[in-house]
Amino acid sequence: MESAEQATRQRIAALLRRYWGFDSFRPVQERIILSVMQGRDTLALLPTGGGKSLTYQIPALAGEGLCIVVTPLVALMKDQVDRLRRQGIRALAIHSGLSARQIDIDLDNCVYGDVKFLYLAPERLVSEAFRLRVRRMRIALLAVDEAHCISQWGYDFRPSYLRIAELRELLPGVPVLALTASATPRVAEDIMEKLRFSAPHLLRGDFMRPNLSYSVRRTDDKNEQLLRVIRNVGGSGIVYVRTREGAEQVAAMLHDEGIAAGYYHGGLSHAERVARQDDWISGRTPVMVATNAFGMGIDKADVRYVVHYTMSDSLESYYQEAGRAGRDGGRSYALLLVAPDDRERVARRFEAEYPPLDRVRSIYEKICSFLQIALGDGAGSCHPFNLREFCSREHLYDGTVRSALKILSQNGYMTLIEESVNPARLLFCISRDDLYRLRVVRDDLDHIVRVLLRLYEGVFTDFRPIDEEEIARWSGYTTDKVRELLKRLWQLRVIRYIPANRSPLLCMDEERLPVADLYISPESYRLRRERTRERFERMLAYAAEEEGCRSAFLARHFGEENPPDCGICDICLARKRQGGTDPGTDPERLLLRLLAGGALEPRQIAAAMPLAPEKTAALLDRLRDEGKISVGKEGKVAINR
Ligand code: ADP
Ligand code: MG
Numbered sequence: 001m002e003s004a005e006q007a008t009r010q011r012i013a014a015l016l017r018r019y020w021g022f023d024s025f026r027p028v029q030e031r032i033i034l035s036v037m038q039g040r041d042t043l044a045l046l047p048t049g050g051g052k053s054l055t056y057q058i059p060a061l062a063g064e065g066l067c068i069v070v071t072p073l074v075a076l077m078k079d080q081v082d083r084l085r086r087q088g089i090r091a092l093a094i095h096s097g098l099s100a101r102q103i104d105i106d107l108d109n110c111v112y113g114d115v116k117f118l119y120l121a122p123e124r125l126v127s128e129a130f131r132l133r134v135r136r137m138r139i140a141l142l143a144v145d146e147a148h149c150i151s152q153w154g155y156d157f158r159p160s161y162l163r164i165a166e167l168r169e170l171l172p173g174v175p176v177l178a179l180t181a182s183a184t185p186r187v188a189e190d191i192m193e194k195l196r197f198s199a200p201h202l203l204r205g206d207f208m209r210p211n212l213s214y215s216v217r218r219t220d221d222k223n224e225q226l227l228r229v230i231r232n233v234g235g236s237g238i239v240y241v242r243t244r245e246g247a248e249q250v251a252a253m254l255h256d257e258g259i260a261a262g263y264y265h266g267g268l269s270h271a272e273r274v275a276r277q278d279d280w281i282s283g284r285t286p287v288m289v290a291t292n293a294f295g296m297g298i299d300k301a302d303v304r305y306v307v308h309y310t311m312s313d314s315l316e317s318y319y320q321e322a323g324r325a326g327r328d329g330g331r332s333y334a335l336l337l338v339a340p341d342d343r344e345r346v347a348r349r350f351e352a353e354y355p356p357l358d359r360v361r362s363i364y365e366k367i368c369s370f371l372q373i374a375l376g377d378g379a380g381s382c383h384p385f386n387l388r389e390f391c392s393r394e395h396l397y398d399g400t401v402r403s404a405l406k407i408l409s410q411n412g413y414m415t416l417i418e419e420s421v422n423p424a425r426l427l428f429c430i431s432r433d434d435l436y437r438l439r440v441v442r443d444d445l446d447h448i449v450r451v452l453l454r455l456y457e458g459v460f461t462d463f464r465p466i467d468e469e470e471i472a473r474w475s476g477y478t479t480d481k482v483r484e485l486l487k488r489l490w491q492l493r494v495i496r497y498i499p500a501n502r503s504p505l506l507c508m509d510e511e512r513l514p515v516a517d518l519y520i521s522p523e524s525y526r527l528r529r530e531r532t533r534e535r536f537e538r539m540l541a542y543a544a545e546e547e548g549c550r551s552a553f554l555a556r557h558f559g560e561e562n563p564p565d566c567g568i569c570d571i572c573l574a575r576k577r578q579g580g581t582d583p584g585t586d587p588e589r590l591l592l593r594l595l596a597g598g599a600l601e602p603r604q605i606a607a608a609m610p611l612a613p614e615k616t617a618a619l620l621d622r623l624r625d626e627g628k629i630s631v632g633k634e635g636k637v638a639i640n641r
Pocket of ligand 1: 022023024025026029046047048049050051052053054299
């Protein structure tokens with residue numbers, strides 16, 4: 001038995017080296033992988049950046065068969081697939097942006113080909129095309145990323161995640177690995193229950209960030225505090241604000257103070273966003289003022305500070321956003337700015353986001369009219385939906401509309417998909433007969449019309465997603481030529497054509513109903529309201545905390561039972577200045593905790609420790625003499641196990 005496990009360890013370590021070039025697993029990673037390989041249903045709770053992807057990728061590579069990965073964001077899905085492909089591993093992603101034909105081809109490849117990873121958007125789970133094929137696939141593992149989305153207690157509940165339980169029924173004996181960075185104990189339990197774990201099994205990573213110093217500052221003048229941090233800390237940083245206008249104003253203020261700051265929010269075009277992101281990553285504009293649209297999937301290690309100019313909606317979001325500082329292990333700062341009237345403001349925001357049920361119904365009607373969906377129509381259709389435009393036309397607050405949409409979605413009426421990429425869409429303006437009568441004058445136009453009709457059904461009744469590359473493949477033209485021809489047909493009023501874009505989509509889960517028939521379960525409404533209130537309250541409690549260590553506060557929130565004090569947050573530091581002794585600041589424990597995250601160079605250690613460099617050096621010497629740590633070939637210091 002011993003030796004079997006030993007052999008497995010060696011095998012997975014070899015895979016890690018071969019495909020990723022890494023020397024060792026992070027502490028919990030290996031335990032998660034071994035658990036999955038024993039066939040146990042497992043919930044892995046690891047902070048963002050903790051290396052969750054490897055924990056399903058390695059077991060899949062170590063065995064036969066295919067790994068299905070359910071994940072909610074198309075952009076991240078594509079990113080993962082590209083990454084695996086570059087490593088020479090066959091991976092596919094299936095989401096609503098693909099044509100039905102492409103999806104069929106891909107699914108067939110999963111049945112007959114040697115595809116190793118199939119990434120799926122949760123709403124695809126219910127599709128007939130998928131359900132028919134999945135039984136014939138040889139599936140080794142079901143991985144559920146962002147697993148908190150399955151829980152109504154979580155901050156990002158998505159009803160489509162509940163379908164995963166049905167998938168489990170189709171796949172008896174296939175273990176599930178659920179992954180998340182944010183689950184309170186209650187959410188964790190709920191995840192295991194909703195995913196029908198055969199037995200609860202949770203493996204938790206370390207949520208303490210020994211090099212990140214948290215603090216909260218109560219102030220009447222947030223700008224002054226912000227400037228102080230930017231000037232004193234230096235390096236790259238992120239300033240989070242709640243609204244788009246806020247982002248622009250704060251960036252302008254920083255500009256006036258002579259600080260190179262950019263802003264980023266969902267209202268910018270894709271090209272602008274990419275450019276601003278690049279400027280920040282390269283360090284040309286060290287400060288990024290952003291809404292929470294910024295950060296997902298961005299890998300910048302040397303962020304020195306994250307300042308929250310306004311509170312996040314939940315402590316989970318706060319932890320994730322603040323945690324973008326200091327990935328390189330160097331000392332970094334997470335500051336929350338609080339104005340005296342913020343509590344009240346949060347309370348008002350909360351009320352505004354909870355429209356009474358009548359209001360929800362009226363918003364439903366307005367959206368249907370805005371999208372020109374007639375009564376009894378629209379089931380299953382998707383429409384590009386500009387929330388801002390809608391709000392300004394109807395004089396509604398966008399928080400209210402979002403909240404109404406969440407409620408409508410949970411009751412199965414309509415779903416807003418805020419994907420960053422939408423496929424091009426197309427609808428013929430003239431009937432099939434007229435089309436044949438209208439002799440399209442140019443051969444190339446004629447050809448493209450034929451290809452369109454062959455590839456896409458239903459283009460005479462509804463906007464259908466099309467794939468310009470697929471059309472290019474079938475027509476033999478280049479993608480550019482295809483786009484040009486589509487534009488031409490559009491000018492000739494033969495088709496209506498929406499080029500690929502990044503606006504959100506609103507999908508009707510049901511036909512449009514008369515408002516009187518709209519049933520919204522009061523229970524779901526009440527629960528949602530309560531849970532949101534609880535989340536706000538936790539965030540406010542963090543902001544109001546004056547006694548206990550901030551890192552420990554956060555760690556407890558994520559279910560750690562007796563987290564030690566960090567010794568470097570504002571509260572620990574204040575206590576230290578008052579001369580109190582603090583067991584949590586014991587430098588040895590701090591150092592070992594730091595190294596638990598992986599081997600580090602002495603220089604990195606010195607930067608992260610709250611000690612003078614020579615004291616850190618002395619401590620390293622002592623621990624080495626005591627045999628607790630050692631220095632490896634490349635000069636990195638590691639814990640002896
Ligand atoms: P998460 O999904 O938990 O946020 P990822 O799986 O995206 O994290 O991994 C974050 C980063 O950490 C990636 O760049 C990954 O290559 C790196 N990483 C993961 N595991 C290890 C390891 N054992 N050694 C070194 N780097 C790792
Ligand atoms: Mg991830």
